[in-house]
Amino acid sequence: MSRRSGADRPFDFDDPKKALDYLQARPGFLLRRAQQILTSLLNAECQRVRIDITESQLDALTLVAAEPHRDQITLARRFGYDRSSTTSIIDGLTRRRLVRRRITDDRRRRSIELATGALNTLDKAQECSRRAEIKLFSGISRSKTEQTMDVLEVVAMNPHSAAPNWEPLDPVRRSSLKRHHHLPAIYRTPRFLMGRCIQIGRSFLHQEIGHLGFMGGGQFGMLFLIAALGPVDQTTLARVLRLDKSSVSIVLSTLQARGVVDRADDPRDRRRFLVNTTDLGLRLLKQACPRADERVFEALRPGTRRQFIRLLSCLVSSHSGFVASANPVSPSNRSLGLKAGRSRTQADS
Secondary structure: OOOOOHHHOOOOOOOHHHHHHHHHOOHHHHHHHHHHHHHHHHHHHHHHOOOOOOHHHHHHHHHHHHOOOEEHHHHHHHHOOOHHHHHHHHHHHHHOOOEEEEEOOOOOOEEEEEOOOHHHHHHHHHHHHHHHHHHHOOOOOHHHHHHHHHHHHHHHOOOOOOOOOOHHHOOOOHHHHOOOOHHHHHHOOHHHHHHHHHHHHHHHHHHHHHHHOOOOHHHHHHHHHHHHHOOEEHHHHHHHHOEOHHHHHHHHHHHHHOOOEEEEEEOOEEEEEEEEEOHHHHHHHHHHOOHHHHHHOOOOOHHHHHHHHHHHHHHHHOOOOOOEOOOOOOHHHHHOOOOOOOOOHHHHO
16 A cells, blocks of 8 residues: 555645644644543543443433423433434433433423432532543643633534534523523533534534545544554554554444545554555545634634643643543543544443
């Protein structure tokens, strides 16, 4: 597999260091990395107290506790999920015996309420979340933490994306939120804002390359990396992206099925294979990168955007030893774009 000529590439892929510097300075890349770190920290805290719950399930459980007897459609609007993703989340909570469904007067709808003992689990999970957030921002100052949260909120409020409807962006329903004092608190959590921002990024990316079917930002980032380093082996990809090999293998299989990468035996070592981008993969990079990223952060002024990149870089750098795992509720599986919809849906079943 020969390397492509520089004329076929949208960036200087013949200089891997410049290409990697470009990728790792993209706000979307940094944001996904920060979300991976936060998810891993939350998983560790939950495992320590023997709680089995994901981030999106925690958000849903919080909403159900604050507004019992709401139906799934209302819950979906509250935190900006599509209906199928919300069903998956509630199914997971039901299997864990944390919520139960009840038939309402309208037999086509079922209300959701907490199951017995769920409040105790919710209290423990929220405390785990608070500890994870403290650890996430422990390497940067309070002022930088506040600035990061402020910019995340601006990006999350982008009204022009194709992401699922979110009630705070609906001018008709927005006034009703003032009566629910808990909702702004939920919406200000790092886990929620990061998830919403990444969700918006996926919607823009899908608009750019949707003719190939859904491709998440993590998949697109790996495609970029393969174009910069290819032909490259799986071990190198895992080391550069700080993912375990099994997570990399899952994404590579998806990319190969879509025809944007190919694999061949390594002539120097038949026990491994090398990956390279196809012509289709290079055309995708040329078409969509960096337009999708630009659209996600279009609400930010140039100075604010540069500041946001610096803040995210500091945040990610403070966790330089982090490596994502392939655990079913790991950050790698939630943010590599293996499934359409909200980034955390995969682990909710």
